[in-house]
Amino acid sequence: xxxxxxxxxxxxxxxxxxxxxxxxxxxxxKLPFFWFILFLSYKCTxxxxxxxxxxxIGDDNKIEMDENTFSRLxxxxxxxxxxxxxxxxxxxxLGGEPLLRTDRIKKVMDSIYENTDGMQGSLYTNGDLIDSxxxxxLEDIQWISTNIADISIExxxxxxxxxxxxxxxxxxxxxxxxxxxxxxxLLDITRFGIENGYRLRYQKDFYRGTDVExxxxxxxxxxxxxxxxxxxxxxxxxxxxxxLLDTLIGGWDSxxxxxxxxxxxxxxxxxxxxxxxxxxxxxxxxxxxxxxPISLLHCDAYRxxxxxxxxxxxxxxxxxxxxxxxxxxxxxxxxxxxxxxxxVSCDIHKEIIPRLKYLDSxxxxxxxxGS
Numbered sequence: 001x002x003x004x005x006x007x008x009x010x011x012x013x014x015x016x017x018x019x020x021x022x023x024x025x026x027x028x029x030k031l032p033f034f035w036f037i038l039f040l041s042y043k044c045t046x047x048x049x050x051x052x053x054x055x056x057i058g059d060d061n062k063i064e065m066d067e068n069t070f071s072r073l074x075x076x077x078x079x080x081x082x083x084x085x086x087x088x089x090x091x092x093x094l095g096g097e098p099l100l101r102t103d104r105i106k107k108v109m110d111s112i113y114e115n116t117d118g119m120q121g122s123l124y125t126n127g128d129l130i131d132s133x134x135x136x137x138l139e140d141i142q143w144i145s146t147n148i149a150d151i152s153i154e155x156x157x158x159x160x161x162x163x164x165x166x167x168x169x170x171x172x173x174x175x176x177x178x179x180x181x182x183x184x185x186l187l188d189i190t191r192f193g194i195e196n197g198y199r200l201r202y203q204k205d206f207y208r209g210t211d212v213e214x215x216x217x218x219x220x221x222x223x224x225x226x227x228x229x230x231x232x233x234x235x236x237x238x239x240x241x242x243x244l245l246d247t248l249i250g251g252w253d254s255x256x257x258x259x260x261x262x263x264x265x266x267x268x269x270x271x272x273x274x275x276x277x278x279x280x281x282x283x284x285x286x287x288x289x290x291x292x293p294i295s296l297l298h299c300d301a302y303r304x305x306x307x308x309x310x311x312x313x314x315x316x317x318x319x320x321x322x323x324x325x326x327x328x329x330x331x332x333x334x335x336x337x338x339x340x341x342x343x344v345s346c347d348i349h350k351e352i353i354p355r356l357k358y359l360d361s362x363x364x365x366x367x368x369x370g371s
Contacts, residue, residue, distance in 0.1 A: 002170050007113045007140050014117035021087035034086040037267040037278045040065050041096045045128040050177045050205045056281040069272040076288040078115035083294050090120040099129040102137035109140035127159040135166045145173040153192050173199040201243040226355040233363050241356045248323050250356030257305035257325045276302040279330045301339050302329045310340035320353035
């Protein structure tokens with residue numbers, strides 16, 4: 001249970017205030033409509049083969065934001081906030097391993113609450129440092145996502161229990177990149193997550209994207225996953241389908257894209273450069289020292305939406321189009337050389353998105369019958 005603090009009270013006041021700023025509707029009213037993604041450091045305790053940062057930056061994991069750039073970042077975030085007309089904002093700490101510098105996380109969040117209406121705070125960790133964390137530094141982090149990597153489910157349970165007891169979070173998420181090892185134990189991870197009330201976030205191993213045999217196993221496993229999820233819904237467990245299939249919101253049923261890429265994402269890297277994508281560590285649109293920050297945040301090539309006029313006609317009539325939105329632009333640029341192709345995971349999306357939509361409707365049915 002999240003403890004109430006002065007900052008959490010400030011955030012509640014922001015949610016409740018009607019001020020004409022852009023916000024969502026109904027269930028999506030608190031969707032982070034602007035997303036600050038901060039890579040304060042590439043330092044890490046691991047070298048995961050599927051890590052975007054490691055694969056693009058290489059083995060030099062000592063890169064960390066210097067003091068001058070960090071000081072500018074504390075000014076820059078409120079500046080961007082003031083220029084935007086967006087009600088709800090989220091700041092997410094990635095890496096590298098963010099828990100190596102919780103002191104900086106606290107400084108960022110303190111600056112945000114001092115200079116804005118408040119923002120949601122999120123953090124992704126491999127959990128290796130969970131026993132030595134200064135939890136007071138993380139008081140404003142509402143969501144912690146823990147990457148299971150190659151640790152046992154028993155060790156994951158221990159780490160998430162510690163987070164639940166000591167952190168000030170609303171919820172926890174288990175993150176698993178589906179390499180060979182995690183693909184093999186996917187159903188066991190799922191059982192553990194659902195039975196203990198954790199959200200699940202699964203993503204493919206991007207660097208195995210052209211491996212036909214791997215993709216066939218991935219698709220087969222996803223069908224088995226959907227079968228398992230259905231059995232849990234029937235047994236009255238809550239199943240959260242968002243982000244079970246990469247970054248997709250499986251139940252999204254509007255033609256308007258829910259994905260913020262290329263329009264409402266500001267990814268800041270350790271050198272102070274800014275980009276439109278959390279996965280691409282080489283494409284930059286400027287730096288936090290540039291005079292017009294808003295202009296840095298718009299990038300048509302990375303817009304993740306059906307509104308892209310160059311998408312194939314096939315995408316516009318596809319049954320899965322509202323959730324897929326034509327597929328991740330980064331993945332298409334990297335594997336196909338253009339953001340205007342159909343999704344690199346088109347075959348998987350066509351089979352699995354309808355199943356996720358069905359699971360969403362089934363869960364609503366059981367919830368209605370049980371209320």
